[in-house]
Amino acid sequence: MMVWINAIVQGLLLGGLYALFSCGLSLMFGVMRFVNLAHGDFAVLSAYVAYVLVEHLGGTPLWTFAIVIPASALVGFMLQRLLLDRALIGGELSPLLVTFGLSILIENLLQQGFGANNESLFVGSLSYDSWKINNSIYLGRLQVIVFGIAVLLIASLQLFLSRSRPGRNMRATADNRRAASLSGVNERRVRATATAIALATVAVGGLFLAMRTSFTPTSGSNDLIFAFEAVIIGGLGNLWGTLLGGLILGVAQTVGSQINPADGILAGHLVFLAILAYRPQGIIASRYAVS
Amino acid sequence: MTLLRLERVTAHYGHLQALDELSLSLDEGATLAVIGANGAGKSTLLSLVSGELRPSQGRVYLNDEDITKVEPYRRVNLGIALVPEGRHLFSTLTVEENLLVGAASRRQGRWNIDAVYDVFPFIKQRRNVRAALLSGGEQQAVAIGRALMSNPALLLLDEVSLGLAPVIVRDLYVALRQVTEGGTTLLLVEQDLTEALNIASHVLCLLEGRVALSGSPQDLDQTQVVNAYFGRHAAPPEANSPS
Numbered sequence: 001m002m003v004w005i006n007a008i009v010q011g012l013l014l015g016g017l018y019a020l021f022s023c024g025l026s027l028m029f030g031v032m033r034f035v036n037l038a039h040g041d042f043a044v045l046s047a048y049v050a051y052v053l054v055e056h057l058g059g060t061p062l063w064t065f066a067i068v069i070p071a072s073a074l075v076g077f078m079l080q081r082l083l084l085d086r087a088l089i090g091g092e093l094s095p096l097l098v099t100f101g102l103s104i105l106i107e108n109l110l111q112q113g114f115g116a117n118n119e120s121l122f123v124g125s126l127s128y129d130s131w132k133i134n135n136s137i138y139l140g141r142l143q144v145i146v147f148g149i150a151v152l153l154i155a156s157l158q159l160f161l162s163r164s165r166p167g168r169n170m171r172a173t174a175d176n177r178r179a180a181s182l183s184g185v186n187e188r189r190v191r192a193t194a195t196a197i198a199l200a201t202v203a204v205g206g207l208f209l210a211m212r213t214s215f216t217p218t219s220g221s222n223d224l225i226f227a228f229e230a231v232i233i234g235g236l237g238n239l240w241g242t243l244l245g246g247l248i249l250g251v252a253q254t255v256g257s258q259i260n261p262a263d264g265i266l267a268g269h270l271v272f273l274a275i276l277a278y279r280p281q282g283i284i285a286s287r288y289a290v291s
Numbered sequence: 292m293t294l295l296r297l298e299r300v301t302a303h304y305g306h307l308q309a310l311d312e313l314s315l316s317l318d319e320g321a322t323l324a325v326i327g328a329n330g331a332g333k334s335t336l337l338s339l340v341s342g343e344l345r346p347s348q349g350r351v352y353l354n355d356e357d358i359t360k361v362e363p364y365r366r367v368n369l370g371i372a373l374v375p376e377g378r379h380l381f382s383t384l385t386v387e388e389n390l391l392v393g394a395a396s397r398r399q400g401r402w403n404i405d406a407v408y409d410v411f412p413f414i415k416q417r418r419n420v421r422a423a424l425l426s427g428g429e430q431q432a433v434a435i436g437r438a439l440m441s442n443p444a445l446l447l448l449d450e451v452s453l454g455l456a457p458v459i460v461r462d463l464y465v466a467l468r469q470v471t472e473g474g475t476t477l478l479l480v481e482q483d484l485t486e487a488l489n490i491a492s493h494v495l496c497l498l499e500g501r502v503a504l505s506g507s508p509q510d511l512d513q514t515q516v517v518n519a520y521f522g523r524h525a526a527p528p529e530a531n532s533p534s
Contacts, residue, residue, distance in 0.1 A: 169392060182367070182379070183393050185364060
């Protein structure tokens with residue numbers, strides 16, 4: 001019995017990472033109604049930037065958050081202004097194709113620069129330290145921290161969207177672009193802000209992912225699939241739904257692994273497909289778009 | 292003083308010409324009602340002024356400043372607010388949130404959330420209700436209130452009476468009179484001729500993108516208006532300018 005409880009607990013902690021990873025994807029979809037296919041690659045790119053910083057400047061990878069997060073936000077802002085805004089003019093398919101192209105570009109550039117070897121960000125004892133609950137259940141300290149940050153980040157984003165003026169304008173733009181523009185909302189700035197926030201959050205997810213496990217230039221595609229599944233399970237454009245989706249996916253994978261160690265990922269995909277078939281709008285239907 | 296001026300403005304939707312070298316000027320504090328049959332170019336005129344549509348020819352001026360190429364959200368900063376046909380509320384936001392988004396431009400003036408609730412007290416009770424759950428009349432009041440929150444110098448109204456019961460329309464026009472008494476200039480497109488003629492200081496009747504009739508409601512008789520409206524022996528325009 002304790003084995004199953006442990007699988008669920010570990011799944012919830014893993015789900016926190018998926019939620020962290022997915023909330024930016026959910027936000028971008030909520031505001032702009034397109035899926036950023038380079039989302040996973042931006043996470044991996046952030047991990048490589050941190051890797052290079054630590055290689056050259058030394059110290060623990062934790063300090064790189066202070067550089068990678070604002071840099072990612074800036075990249076997101078500029079990316080939206082210079083590329084995605086132009087793509088959006090061409091209809092719904094154009095940004096998909098553009099982000100797909102970006103994904104290929106980032107993967108190939110990383111492969112050119114770093115080769116195909118596995119890398120990881122080592123955070124000392126934090127990588128393996130854990131709290132013992134009982135003889136069967138141990139909670140990894142890093143995993144618990146990641147889970148806590150995921151909940152904190154999503155709650156902060158939720159607060160930003162519901163209480164702040166820019167957040168309200170973002171929800172208004174997601175709801176009705178024409179009316180937002182006619183109300184004096186600068187739609188371009190809203191979109192750029194949303195992408196900046198999305199890339200900042202994906203950087204957080206990417207760095208923690210790199211601390212928990214290894215990464216390669218092409219692991220962004222896999223990460224995108226998990227992020228996408230978490231978003232779909234929870235309900236597109238719904239941040240709390242994304243957290244729930246991440247938790248369900250994480251638990252499905254760890255319980256699946258408990259049944260058969262080779263089938264964890266498969267179990268996650270099967271749960272995703274089952275939810276897609278029976279509740280395509282997600283578990284929490286997007287009654288409150290973006291928020 | 293002239294607030295809005297259109298100079299020989301022509302507008303197209305693809306190959307279809309919606310306005311043909313239309314000129315008009317509108318003084319501060321005036322209320323101009325634009326009437327005409329479907330397809331006459333009334334809503335196109337509002338789209339040109341709000342910035343949603345660029346003219347293929349001609350210029351648009353606000354306070355003598357050329358705003359022809361200014362984007363819609365910047366025009367709100369300059370003092371132009373549109374209440375679009377069909378309300379276009381933010382359906383997932385509450386009434387109060389809808390109104391607060393209307394203040395995005397941060398223009399200063401007499402309108403704030405309390406002033407809007409004073410004019411439309413019935414929406415105050417529904418302040419925490421999502422806009423999608425409101426009645427048609429309540430939605431229209433929120434749409435007008437949201438536009439007022441930007442403290443416009445020029446308020447554009449597109450078919451505010453559309454789909455509403457006569458008693459609701461009457462109440463809305465009572466509220467709009469309070470708005471005009473505060474000095475706000477109104478440019479309204481309306482199918483309800485009675486209400487339009489009652490509130491307007493000037494009337495402009497469009498027919499196939501051109502001015503078919505123009506003047507003050509007191510100077511125009513009903514037959515002239517009806518004839519111009521339906522294009523039957525349209526009287527020649529007295530002037531191209533309503534002011």
